Amino acid sequence: MTLPPDSAAAVADPAGSEPRWRVPAGQRFVFEDFDDGIVMFDALVGSTHLVSATAAEALAIVEETPDLTADAIYRRLLARAGMTEAALPFAAVRELLWQLENLDLLAARTR
């Protein structure tokens, strides 16, 4: 699957029906990368999570640039991790974003 570049995202989603992702107000993440895994501190509620490298990157991307669509987050993830679409399917990232939303680490907003 080939995705549109960032600048075309709004054109691909003219009605704004795609959720835009951001971290909840006041949220801040602290990451510690150990050799065998990444531990993340959720500074808003004081909880600690063991997260995958993909999840850590996704959280960092959304923290840096709020209001991206899943597509845009996906493209940035591929670029940062140097991965191919075959190695990291878009569906897996979309599922990951909703899992992070379930943990109140991310919030989805539809315009």
Added chain:
Amino acid sequence: MTLAALPAGEAARRMADAGLSLRLPPITVRLRSPLPAFAAQIAALYADSEVADSAEYADVDLRLEPVRGLRRPHRVHVQFVVDGVTPFESFPVAHALPMFEWGLNWIFSHRMHDHLLLHAAAVARDGRALLLPAWPGSGKSTLAASLMCRGWRLLSDEFGVVSLADGRVQPFVRPAGLKNASIDVMRAFAPSAFIGPLFAATRKGDVAHLRADAASVRRGAEPAEAAAIVFPDFQAGEPVTVRPLEPSTAFLKLAGNAFNYEVVGEQGFRAVTSLVRRAPAHILRYGDLAQAHAAIDDLLRMEARA
């Protein structure tokens, strides 16, 4: 002046009057009680602790007072009063000492939030601390007490007191609480160690207290650098095995083990990170104290070489 240096009966007199103030770094505790048997037990188990002037500021003001049981008024109970508040139900009067020990642990775990408080025993040798984090029943007090009896410095049998400022392990030296079978295990392992009276059928089973050695008490304000983390897992009859823990697993176990990880927030996260980065973590399964000691010695030797 140490408690042992007070004239005979003076500890009981102070406890019955203005209070006996004991320096138990990092806190000072003022203890009042009219119970002479309890006073004698305190005098024996805290013999090497420093006594402060009763009029000095004390971090914790404790009273253990006799009261009549509500359901059985003919039975005398003891009530634990801290700074005027009674947080617990009363105990049988004969169990005043276990109540004091558990109550003081409870106070410490609820107040000392300038430290990360691991539920751990801690010992030190040559300035290097060994943390033994574990839940009750894992053998951490017995293992720490036995290490003390073989030359290690006891820091605590209940708390890994990690400074949030510099990550060092602070002592909180008090008698080691032994339960059930571990009492006889320690009597056999260290016949010359002083073990106080047996308190049968308490809420935690049979309990006795092994006095901290004088050297550990004397150095009670001297912190040590965390050098290794060993999660003890006593299994009767099992051979000794040592298994390394991955850092992220060790992190989650330590964070989950701490009394106040969520209270101290991001500082706690950073303290655990620092511990895990500096001190390798292992799980030690053992069924014999001497074998456990040998495994710990081997482990520390290997880490020192690495």
